[in-house]
Every structure is written in C-alpha cells, then in structure tokens.
Amino acid sequence: MDYDFRAIEQKWQQRWDAAHAYKVANPSEKDDRTTSKKPYYVLDMFPYPSGAGLHVGHPLGYIASDIVARYKRQQGFRVLHPMGFDAYGLPAEQYAIQTGQHPEVTTKRNIARYIEQLRAIGFCYDWDREVRTCSPDFYRWTQWIFEQMFNSYYDSEKQQARPISELVSRWEKEDPTWSQLSEKEQQERLMQYRIAYLADTKVNWCPALGTVLANDEVSEGLSVRGGHPVEQRVMRQWCWRVSAYAQRLLDGLDTIDWSESLKDTQRNWIGRSEGAEMQFRIKGQAEPFTIFTTRADTLFGVTFMVLAPESEYVSRVLTDEHKQEVEQYLLRCRRRTERERIADRQVTGVFTGSYAIHPITGNEIPIYISDYVLAGYGTGAIMAVPAHDSRDYAFAKHFNLPIIPLIEGADVSEQSWDAKEGKMINSDFLNGLTVKEAIAKMKQYISEKGIGRVKVNYRLRDAIFSRQRYWGEPFPVYYKDNMPYLIPEDCLPLCLPEVSDFHPTADGQPPLGHADLWAWDEKNRKVVSRSLIDNQTVYPIELCTMPGFAGSSFYFLRYMDNHNDKELVSREANRYWQAVNLYIGGTEHATGHLIYSRFCNKFLYDLGYACEDEPFKKLINQGMIQGRSNFVYRYTGDDSDGNLYVSYNLIDTPPYKNKVQPIHVDINIVKNDILDIAAFRSWSPDYAKARFVYSDGTVDEDNPYIGTPTQKQYICGWAVEKMSKSMYNVVNPDDIVANYGADTLRMYEMFLGPLEMSKPWDTNGIDGVHRFLRKLWNMYEAPADGEPTKEELRSLHKLIKKITWDIDNYSFNTSIPAFMIAQSELQQLACNKRAVLEQIAVVIAPYAPHIAEAMWERCGHTDFVIDQPWPTWDEQYLEESGVKYPVQFNGKMRFVITLPKTMGKEEVERAVLEAEETRKFLVGGTPKRVIVVPGKIVNIVL
C-alpha cells in the first residue's frame, strides 16, 4: 500500500485527540517529586498571533522542542509542554485603527488560525494548558503581579524585594520626619522605593504609534515595530525597577546553561562598570557636584567638565553672561530626535561660564554642556580627560582646550590613548605606577580624603511600563488627589473596557479616555461610569495599559497551574515543576523578554511565589529561517519595450550586461530555479506580454515551455533574504503539510541544518526526505516473526545509539541521515523482522509521530507508539570483530587494513609493516617512526 500520509496523519491526530494522549496532569497532592514521575518542562517562546499566520520559520524551534518533549516522555518523564499566545500588542491595534475591527476579534481569529496550523504539524501540546495574555483569567495575574510590585521595595542590604510595609514601619520607628509628612507627601516618598513606581522619566515617544516605547523596542532611533521615528520626551510613566536587580541578573547568568553569546548580550545590556564617584566644588558655591568615572587614575589630566543638557546641575552653573547661549543650546538639544543625534555625530557644546575646582590641585576647570554626556548614566556629569578618552579628545580639539598626557610614551597629538596600559606621568603621587595600580591607589586616596567613593554603575535602566494604547492589560490603579491607589486584589481582574474609538482622544489622552465605564467607585468596590467621578468616592482609573512584556514575563509559571483561580500558581504545582528545563526561542528576545522575565521571576522568588531564582535552566536560540527569493531580470536597454526578460545565466553577457533589473518573482511559480512561464504571464497583468531570452540564448516570443532540458528554459536568479510577503518568498507550513505531510515537514526542518544556525528555506531538498519516509513505509508491508540477524541488530542498535546521543545533544539534524542509513541498510538486508521494525517505529516517533504510529500498528499493536519506552542499545551488537585501520604515510591516507580487534599496539604495528601494500608505499626506505592509535589509525613517518 502506498504511503498515504494524509490518511495516516488525520487518523492518528484524531486518535490522539480522542484519547487525550497529550493531557498532562499535575501529580496529585500526596505525590511528591520522589514518588511521582520525574518532571520535565519543555517550553517554546509563545508567539504573537499575527494576521499573516505561521510561516515555515516559526515551527523550527517548536519541532525541536516537540522532539525533546516526546523523547523525555518515552524515557518516563512527566513532560509539561504547553503552548499559548502573546496576544496583546501593537499590530492588532494598528489594524483596528485602520479597519475599525475590534482587536479582540482579529486576535481571536488569528489565534484560531495559529492553533489550526500548529495542530496540523502534530505537536504534543497539552491544549488544556493554553494561556492567552489577553484573557481576563490570565491578565488578572498580570495585574496581581503589578500590585505586588507596587507594594514592594528593594532592600539593598538583604538584596531582595520586601513588602513596603516593612519600610513604613522602619521609618515610623527610626525617622521622626515621617509622621509629620502629609498623606500625599508620604505617598510621594514611598513612590521612590516601590518596585512598580510612577515617575517623570525621559521616554522614547513614538508620535506615529502614539505611545511610549521601551529601550529594547527602539533601534537606531526608530520603533522596532513599524520603523517610525522616536523622540525624547519627559512624561509621567509607570516603571519597573529592573535596575535594582542588575547585579543579580548579572550573577545569575553564571548559573544557567545558555549560549555564551546570549549571556554576553545580556552582560553588555546590564553594562556593569566599576568606577568612582567624585565631588568637584563649583567656584563660588558651597555645594559640590558629583561625577562618575572609571578612570580615577586620570584625575590629574582633567582639563574641563561636561554636563548632560538635561542634568539638574545645569541650572546651578548658569551665569548671566552665558545664559542666552546656553539656553539656545538646550533648546536645540531638546528638539533633536534620538535619530538625529545618532545620525549626526558632530561635536557640539557650550561653555557655561562657571568653573569647577580640582579637588587636589585646586586649579579652576571650565564647565561645559554637551549632549555627548547622557543624563541617564552615572550622574549625568563627567570630568573630561581628553588625553585618554576619545570623546573628550574630540571635544577638546573642537573647543581648543588643553590636553595633558598622563601615560608615558603615549602620543596624543593625533588621537587619544584610551587603553588602560602604560605607566603614569604628570600625576603627582601616581607617577610610575601602572594604570591598574593607579586606579586602585586613587580610589583609596579619594575615599580617605572624602573627595569621593568607589561606585558601581549599570547601564541597565528601569523599564518603562506604560503604553498610551488600548490593546493591553489595564493598570489596576485609580487616582486620588493625583496619587495612585490600587484596586483591591479581590476585585481583580479589572477588565479592559469597550471604547468607541481606538485613536487617542481629542485632548491627547490614551484611547481608554473614550471609555465610559472607566471610573472606580471606592465605596461600592466596582467600576462605574466616568460621569460619576466626584473625587470623593468615585475616582478616575489609569488610562494607560501595560506593555507587551507584562504578560510574557511570567506566563511560564502560569502554565504549571493555568486553571487555578485562587493563585498565580499553587505552591505544590510550582514545587513540582520548578522551572523550565529547556526553553527554545529566537535571539530577538535577548534583551527584552529574557531580561524582563528573569527580573519578574526573581521578584516572585523573593516574595516566595516562585521556588526557583532563574526561570530558564537551559535555553537554545533557534536560528532564523530566511527566505530564498527568486528573481527575473527585465532588460532595460535603450531598445527595450520593458517586456523582455533575460535568463539568469545570460545577464552578465552582452548585450544584456549591466542592462537588467532584478525583479522579485513569486517562488510558487518557480521550481528548481526554472520559471513557469505561463504562470508568470498570468501572475500579474504587468507580465502578461512578457517575452524571454532563454538559457540557450534564443529569444522566444510565446512558447511557454517548462521542463526537460531539451526544451527552452528561463533560469531565475536567487538570493537569501528575510522571509516576507513583499519579497514573494514566504513558504507556508500548511502547504507543505498538504503536499508532503507533517512528518516530512518535521523531518525536513530538522534536516536543514543545526537548530541554532540561520539558514534559508529551500524546498528543493524536501523530496529526498519524503522519499525516505515512503521507502521506510514500504518496509512495513508484512512484518514477520523470527530472530533478527546480527547485521539487522547492528543497524538497529547503531541507530538507537545515534538518535539517543543526538537528542541528548540537541543535534537533531544529524538524526535524519542516521534514519536514512538504517533504512537503506535494512532494505539491503531485506529485513522484515517485527522485532527490528517495531523498534525503528519507537525511535522515529519523536521526529515523525504519525507514520510511527502507523508503522507500530502494522507491527500488530493496538496501543500508542508515543507511549513506548525509549529503547537502550546493546554495545555487543555494535562490536565488530575486525577494526578497519586507515594507514597513513606522513599523514596521508593510503590504504585501509582490517585487523582483529584484540591486537595490541605492537601487533598492529607489526601487521601493518608486514602488509603487502606497505611495502609499496615505503619504496624501499625504512620508517622513522610508526604511530599506532589502537582502534583508530596508523601513521607511518618516513
């Protein structure tokens, strides 16, 4: 019978569904980790359900994790392998603005499509555990976590989050000023400590999207989503105090099994730098100002100071004489967008008229303002050492300021010497020391003299948590006297209200400003109409919503216990599953999701809601699947009518050379780079009159040939690009499933190459994998009883060993050839032994579960192959009596000799030297040395 993959896949998907084969229950309460099955948690980064559906790039990681999940299950683990949807976000809302369709409607539709696509591929997800961030029974916990953060502060001594009530009771005892503060003043003070807090911050404002964006949502001054310009603004925003966890986020990296490159990306993003803060007096003022430097050793080379334009020190150093100039400069800085600043690297700045006093020499140092100093880092003020910092150097050259070299032999006439190498000069008591010694000595000196202190700074900033958008989690917050108060925990979830319009309001409020039912009745503890706001018992509710990373920062915990309506996750469920054993997803989340969720998890850990400090024990980044685009080449010569297309092999030959324009062509009308000419002509009216210069150079007006080389062909060019609609190179998994089956898709995606590497999707090779499955299927025509032969067992056990090694090492690509080789060996042996065939079905089940079930059934079973225990291999079947020794002469392989396995080093040497072939290659000479690696190789040195 033919390999009817459609029937097979449909049948087994239905059977799995009917049997709830992928349902994973938590162990009952009396079970614990020692009595129950061991847990294993395999997680995929949940997708944002876009309108375009899945393309073949998305399932790559899902297939890999599915293989691991199935393998672990067969090894006897209880495997948690859930899937859900990161369903809030900008695209659905942008679409709503354009079309007027409610984002909930489009989101639901998109999710339904995603589920359909995912089901077709045969993943072993337990759909009972599905979560969606936009559903109230999920975002209730998003809001709950926000409330916990609001009610917590970071105790820097204990290095953990603590209830803010502890801080209040400490102040009540120890700080007499506390009780004298008004309620509002107390709230304001507490706000400076809360882990979720409200603050005036400089934000990335994106006018086109009408919202604020987090740093990781902005790249090179443009929004990551949509590519709109972003500018700087100061706004009152909710923030997550991620920076408090900087050190722990850094230290935790040493305890987890992630790729070095991903850890490095996080380390750079956290950006720890050890340095010193130093006080400089301002001439004529009592109060000093503070700068941060990592090069305390260069204190004797300071020739000017620089403040960030937004620095609070600016107002203090303003002199009447320079006031106008400075204000003009500040205005100019404020007007510039981030993008302009990045694009235009010219040195700019202005002198304030004030001077600082050098803390050791007492010299007067001019104070400048320049936007190369950032307000958000360190103290927003620096001491400039032009000889040893390239930015200071450029500034000094521009304003003609003195440059004092501090390192012996450093030539600073053309550029600064930034390296921390060399011996100090011109530096008083530091002279003669190395840079490293000098840094240490100066730190000690300034600490002792009270000039400054040792300080560690982090680049990591707090995360801005407000979005001026509709399609997100509402903040459970209302405002009394302009101060935020929480909606009581037992009133959650605070559901997203309906709005008449998804645009901002006329007065510039976020879309929730259109909602009528959006006021909090404190007395009756419920949401009421805004018309009832009296600021006595009814108050306005926050109009912003939460950002995308709110829900994705903890969803992995919720899967453990997703139907629990009392707790985020029960203690038992959390203790059982603990943390994600294997997390697979793309690198694009390196500095966003993977920082925020580590932070959020650490916070929940501090409060005792999560039992593991790090949420993702092992993480693999799957590579991107790029598109493989095809091109046709339109002739653009002077005599062209715009309808002539030149075959790719001729575009560099006259008369077409440099006179063709590449045009993307839909990859669906190209096969093996040969264009389907009829399809091309009907693809678009623009090409209806297309004529072609075929690969053999003939110009043919209207002969739509395609096929064998005896006929005329048009060869397309190709390139590897991002997979996107506009490049006509999107490949949809549904089409592959329809044409080849899910098992072929799964195996082919793995076959493409190592999971972590980026690679282009090239459908050309898929036939080989499909052919293999068909050949394998044909071997199951009539499984027979009988003892397998030695050779058959060797093939089988070689395969078991290989596949086990591969999955344990996440080397999925190398498994496919192993299956192919086993199939071809067994076919040559004409093997039809049930004992062998059923084991093949068991080990291929993680990769190709549908055909594996059908093969298992053909072997006479009525249960599921996916529940069969993972086999072990027996080395005795792998042993061969003889060893094939490659024999090298001077490192060059000459021949292979087979010798008994039992032979020792000397015997092998003797046997090789006596061999007929050896004499030929010695050509009479005597070997200088013979290297024998037993069981491996022989090398004869002449």
Next chain:
RNA sequence: GCCGCGGUGGUGGAAUCGGUAGACACGAAGGACUUAAAAUCCUUUGGCCAGUGAUGGCUGUGCGGGUUCAAGUCCCGCCCGCGGUACCA
C-alpha cells in the same frame, strides 16, 4: 568602533575528544522501464593531471603563518559575511 556567530563541492550540510574531509540529501549528467511523460530504479558526480581501462598521482575546508606523527578541528595574524550594540565616562 566594540561584542558575538559563521566561512567546507553547483546547493543544504556531515566529520560529536586532533585521527580515512565531503556522510546523507538536493541538483546535474548518463542509463533502464515507457508509444511518450510522470513516477520509480541503477550508475557517475570537489578540482586538476595521467591512463583504453581497472586504477594511480597531485591538490583541496576564506587567506597567511605556526604547533603536531597527524589540523576543517588547536594557537597567532588577517580578509569576508551575518547578528547584536553604541557618545555608557
């Protein structure tokens, strides 16, 4: 600029601990079957050279050095591609 990853046939890739480079698959070429085509099967397939041929020789993993009996793999110095990041003091 800095950090990370990569570079192996026409293509995707294999070589897992320094030990036969190119497994496996695609593509291509030739052949079988067929009225024909599709499908299927068989053979060949890194490059160069010699030979009618079996075969043999040289060369070959981005480039240049080095370590080693032996290097795609380790070390040093470059080149190229991809990704991330950037006035972070």
